[in-house]
Amino acid sequence: MALNGDDNDFFDWEPPTEAEMKVIQARKERQDKISKLMGGYLLKGYRMLGDCCDVCGTILLQDKQQKLYCVSCQELDSDVDKDNPALNAQAALSQVRERQLAAQAAAPPALPPAPAPELNEGPSTSQASVLVPQPRPEHCEGAAAGGRALLPLPAVPSPTTPAPTPALVPPRAPVSPQSPVIPPLLQEAEEAVLIKLRWATSQLQSSASLETSIQLCSLIASCANSLRSLKELSQ
Amino acid sequence: MGITALQQTTEEASSLGYGGSVPVGLMVAEMPPVECLHLDHVVQTVCALESVVLRSFGPEGGQVLFTRDTGQAMLSRSGARILTALRLEHPLARMVVECVLKHSSVTGDGSKTFILLLASLLRMIHKMACKEPNVSHTYTSRQTAEASTARHLADKILAFALEELDNLIAMGVIPYGCCLSWEDFTAKKHLSGPSNNDCVQKLLKSFFHSRLGRSHCDFISKLTCELLTHWKFKRDQPSLSLEFVNDNLDALHTPVSGFPISCSRLIEGQVIHRDFATPCPQTEQKAVKAAVFSGYLQPKLLNAGQVLQLGCGEQWMEENSKNNRSIVQFSAWTERSLECVFANLQSLGVSVILSAVKQSAAVLSLAAQAEMCVVECVSEDELSLFAQLSGATPVSDCWMVEPEHVATLTFCRPILLGAHRYVHVAFNDSEERVTVKPCSLVICGLGEGQTDQYTCAFRDAIRMLLSTWEPMGMTATTASKRTLQSTKSTSSHVDQIPNVPPFQQCGLQPGYVIPAGGTFEFLLHHALLQNGTSCSASDDIVTSGLAVSQLLANALLIVPRQIYSHSPRHFLQAQARFQTIIQNHSHPFSLVYKQEHSSIFGESAFPLEEDKLTKHRFEADVSAKLFMSDSGLESVSCKYQLLLAVLQCLSSILHVDTVLHTHTALHTQSRRLANTSWEGTDDETED
Numbered sequence: 001m002a003l004n005g006d007d008n009d010f011f012d013w014e015p016p017t018e019a020e021m022k023v024i025q026a027r028k029e030r031q032d033k034i035s036k037l038m039g040g041y042l043l044k045g046y047r048m049l050g051d052c053c054d055v056c057g058t059i060l061l062q063d064k065q066q067k068l069y070c071v072s073c074q075e076l077d078s079d080v081d082k083d084n085p086a087l088n089a090q091a092a093l094s095q096v097r098e099r100q101l102a103a104q105a106a107a108p109p110a111l112p113p114a115p116a117p118e119l120n121e122g123p124s125t126s127q128a129s130v131l132v133p134q135p136r137p138e139h140c141e142g143a144a145a146g147g148r149a150l151l152p153l154p155a156v157p158s159p160t161t162p163a164p165t166p167a168l169v170p171p172r173a174p175v176s177p178q179s180p181v182i183p184p185l186l187q188e189a190e191e192a193v194l195i196k197l198r199w200a201t202s203q204l205q206s207s208a209s210l211e212t213s214i215q216l217c218s219l220i221a222s223c224a225n226s227l228r229s230l231k232e233l234s235q
Numbered sequence: 236m237g238i239t240a241l242q243q244t245t246e247e248a249s250s251l252g253y254g255g256s257v258p259v260g261l262m263v264a265e266m267p268p269v270e271c272l273h274l275d276h277v278v279q280t281v282c283a284l285e286s287v288v289l290r291s292f293g294p295e296g297g298q299v300l301f302t303r304d305t306g307q308a309m310l311s312r313s314g315a316r317i318l319t320a321l322r323l324e325h326p327l328a329r330m331v332v333e334c335v336l337k338h339s340s341v342t343g344d345g346s347k348t349f350i351l352l353l354a355s356l357l358r359m360i361h362k363m364a365c366k367e368p369n370v371s372h373t374y375t376s377r378q379t380a381e382a383s384t385a386r387h388l389a390d391k392i393l394a395f396a397l398e399e400l401d402n403l404i405a406m407g408v409i410p411y412g413c414c415l416s417w418e419d420f421t422a423k424k425h426l427s428g429p430s431n432n433d434c435v436q437k438l439l440k441s442f443f444h445s446r447l448g449r450s451h452c453d454f455i456s457k458l459t460c461e462l463l464t465h466w467k468f469k470r471d472q473p474s475l476s477l478e479f480v481n482d483n484l485d486a487l488h489t490p491v492s493g494f495p496i497s498c499s500r501l502i503e504g505q506v507i508h509r510d511f512a513t514p515c516p517q518t519e520q521k522a523v524k525a526a527v528f529s530g531y532l533q534p535k536l537l538n539a540g541q542v543l544q545l546g547c548g549e550q551w552m553e554e555n556s557k558n559n560r561s562i563v564q565f566s567a568w569t570e571r572s573l574e575c576v577f578a579n580l581q582s583l584g585v586s587v588i589l590s591a592v593k594q595s596a597a598v599l600s601l602a603a604q605a606e607m608c609v610v611e612c613v614s615e616d617e618l619s620l621f622a623q624l625s626g627a628t629p630v631s632d633c634w635m636v637e638p639e640h641v642a643t644l645t646f647c648r649p650i651l652l653g654a655h656r657y658v659h660v661a662f663n664d665s666e667e668r669v670t671v672k673p674c675s676l677v678i679c680g681l682g683e684g685q686t687d688q689y690t691c692a693f694r695d696a697i698r699m700l701l702s703t704w705e706p707m708g709m710t711a712t713t714a715s716k717r718t719l720q721s722t723k724s725t726s727s728h729v730d731q732i733p734n735v736p737p738f739q740q741c742g743l744q745p746g747y748v749i750p751a752g753g754t755f756e757f758l759l760h761h762a763l764l765q766n767g768t769s770c771s772a773s774d775d776i777v778t779s780g781l782a783v784s785q786l787l788a789n790a791l792l793i794v795p796r797q798i799y800s801h802s803p804r805h806f807l808q809a810q811a812r813f814q815t816i817i818q819n820h821s822h823p824f825s826l827v828y829k830q831e832h833s834s835i836f837g838e839s840a841f842p843l844e845e846d847k848l849t850k851h852r853f854e855a856d857v858s859a860k861l862f863m864s865d866s867g868l869e870s871v872s873c874k875y876q877l878l879l880a881v882l883q884c885l886s887s888i889l890h891v892d893t894v895l896h897t898h899t900a901l902h903t904q905s906r907r908l909a910n911t912s913w914e915g916t917d918d919e920t921e922d
Contacts, residue, residue: 019511031278031279031282032282034279035279035282035283035285036286037288038279038286039284039285039287039289040289042283042284042321042323043287043299043321045322046322047322047324048280048283048321048322048323048324048325048328049321049325050322050324050325050326050894050896052276057275057276057280058279059276059280059325059851095334143552163719194270227630
């Protein structure tokens with residue numbers, strides 16, 4: 001029932017692949033969650049407006065204090081960011097696994113799956129060593145390490161060709177992809193905190209006095225807290 | 236209007252300090268904001284409404300607690316009430332809620348099921364529209380392609396339903412049902428099989444169960460049955476008496492708050508919801524005569540802004556040389572003429588005056604002197620009911636009171652119901668009137684909100700019964716098909732039923748009920764799938780017809796799925812049970828004949844051949860099993876109307892593709908301003 005199309009496109013249509021089905025399924029679940037949340041808010045007395053959110057297109061709600069509220073932006077994780085490996089560790093991991101599967105024949109026997117990259121860790125070796133080791137750029141730390149290190153690898157074919165939807169395929173071209181959501185200010189703040197963290201760690205290793213150690217430990221803890229809140233801000 | 240409204244908007248905007256961001260010159264020339272309605276938005280809106288009503292759906296559903304800022308709280312399960320309480324400014328949501336309310340005002344039930352079916356159909360259409368091969372991968376045209384596919388599908392489903400649905404229901408659902416005939420409503424119980432009186436009460440009981448909860452549904456359904464029995468017009472069609480009750484419901488019930496619901500009862504006669512304006516004399520008389528006045532006894536001549544010119548006759552001028560025409564003398568004259576009216580009334584023996592308007596003080600004092608009681612400001616509905624039941628016409632001209640304006644009552648006395656005193660009248664049995672025993676219902680509830688709920692539930696129950704007995708539509712072709720079938724098989728039986736026209740004999744009589752709990756949906760699902768597969772042609776038109784049947788069939792299953800949502804195992808069990816029952820009946824036409832045969836003749840001693848008798852027993856067993864096992868009944872006609880209403884609503888919301896936000900002079904706020912409070916925007920939707 002192609003109403004607007006010509007016959008060429010009609011015969012070119014293929015059924016959705018497994019990855020596309022996963023995307024469709026995930027989107028359906030997300031929509032169900034949004035509807036459920038919206039229903040709950042309506043029953044709480046929120047007003048359903050006739051407008052849509054600019055960012056995600058969900059219908060806006062307004063509470064009794066006249067504040068606008070978008071269910072998907074403010075409660076659920078964003079649909080797009082979830083799949084962007086530059087921002088999400090899980091997405092990075094899934095992308096790594098997909099590439100591992102692709103390179104299984106040619107690559108060395110699979111290494112144990114990479115642990116979730118921690119914020120305080122130094123340069124993570126497992127992820128980068130699966131494939132051609134890349135010289136680590138100075139600013140690639142933390143969760144973004146895995147994804148970014150793999151980006152400039154065009155030679156590895158992936159078995160599941162994901163459809164060229166903007167949600168799945170990470171931006172391949174630049175090594176330091178700046179997603180539009182994270183302003184560069186947060187990036188700099190992250191780097192500064194990480195540098196301080198590294199300094200504190202090195203100081204801690206070489207310190208002999210109790211007082212200094214305690215203070216360095218508290219410095220490391222507060223660095224970790226600030227990194228966490230920076231991560232939350234950026235999402 | 237558009238340009239001036241926009242200018243006002245900008246003035247408001249600038250006055251509130253947002254002027255800096257809004258270039259005034261540009262706003263005037265700009266079009267009002269236009270929003271394109273995508274299929275995703277439609278689905279999202281309706282799914283949000285669905286999640287609101289989902290938790291209260293079904294016999295296991297919960298109640299919604301409504302609270303107000305004043306501290307009032309109320310619990311309700313009624314879908315219409317929940318949906319009206321939501322604050323919705325989205326135009327599509329408002330449109331859907333309006334459709335639901337309109338449907339519910341006709342059938343009295345099914346508002347939650349409406350939303351559920353609508354959401355399920357929309358999701359299926361959305362899925363199907365997204366699967367269609369897309370022209371190009373650019374955003375705009377994909378949306379347009381989806382929207383037009385969806386619209387196309389919705390129109391096809393509606394066309395299919397309008398044409399085929401009643402046949403499918405007649406063949407696939409009605410054979411498993413039971414026809415409630417009104418005449419047997421109050422008759423003695425039939426020994427074999429479920430009696431009809433039981434069935435009507437069961438129908439009401441399952442309705443009240445879903446509306447009011449388990450504890451009181453039995454009691455209220457018995458009370459309603461009693462009321463309907465009293466109001467049965469013996470010689471007329473059943474729907475007439477139901478319609479009568481429905482139209483006069485306001486006059487036939489009295490809500491009383493402060494008592495438990497078990498105090499609800501029936502009162503003989505009519506309760507007029509006003510108190511006596513003059514003290515009611517305690518009369519020992521047997522019969523009381525009453526007159527109804529629709530106007531003023533003492534005409535009001537002086538209203539504000541009017542000028543009264545007094546003149547007098549020559550005779551009077553001669554007698555009174557003083558020649559003063561003052562208003563005092565004029566009003567004295569009117570009072571004297573009033574005395575003549577009262578003398579006339581006394582001669583007719585009238586002791587009660589029912590008036591539609593507030594009478595003047597002179598009338599009241601004269602009435603008190605004459606020992607007549609006056610009831611003022613009686614509502615029109617009650618007066619018309621009174622006139623119908625008593626047979627007396629209201630007096631229009633107080634100078635001409637004739638004996639036919641005088642009604643005879645058995646008694647007329649005050650009655651104390653709750654915190655109010657009302658007037659209680661009872662009518663003499665007169666042969667000219669229809670032989671009904673008028674009675675009035677007193678509905679008690681613990682608080683005002685609860686009493687209101689019970690009253691609404693009662694009103695909706697009457698509407699539901701009314702739509703149960705409404706005949707379902709039928710096309711000419713099916714009628715001829717039916718008569719052919721019936722004349723072939725009922726050769727000797729036709730003369731036994733002289734009054735019933737042949738097509739009615741074939742099971743499309745109104746008043747069919749089936750067991751509740753998703754039975755209708757299961758049976759229709761099966762019938763639709765069978766209908767789809769039976770048209771096995773290979774051209775495009777029929778395959779899309781198959782798709783339509785399948786889509787509708789799958790969408791219908793959401794209702795039983797939600798009813799059994801607390802335990803999916805029961806859903807599967809119910810589905811399996813229906814499959815076996817359906818498969819046990821091979822040929823639908825013979826089933827129709829046999830079922831209606833058994834329901835009409837039932838226990839009569841009609842001679843039957845041996846093999847037919849055993850088949851009868853088998854089918855009676857099956858239907859009896861279905862009735863005994865399930866908890867309640869629901870009306871086939873209501874379900875059919877609900878389905879049609881859902882499909883029509885679906886088709887109309889999918890035809891909307893643009894929303895134009897316009898602002899009238901009252902609502903001068905643009906969409907982005909969040910600080911000022913507002914009543915609501917005026918939205919127009921256009922095709």
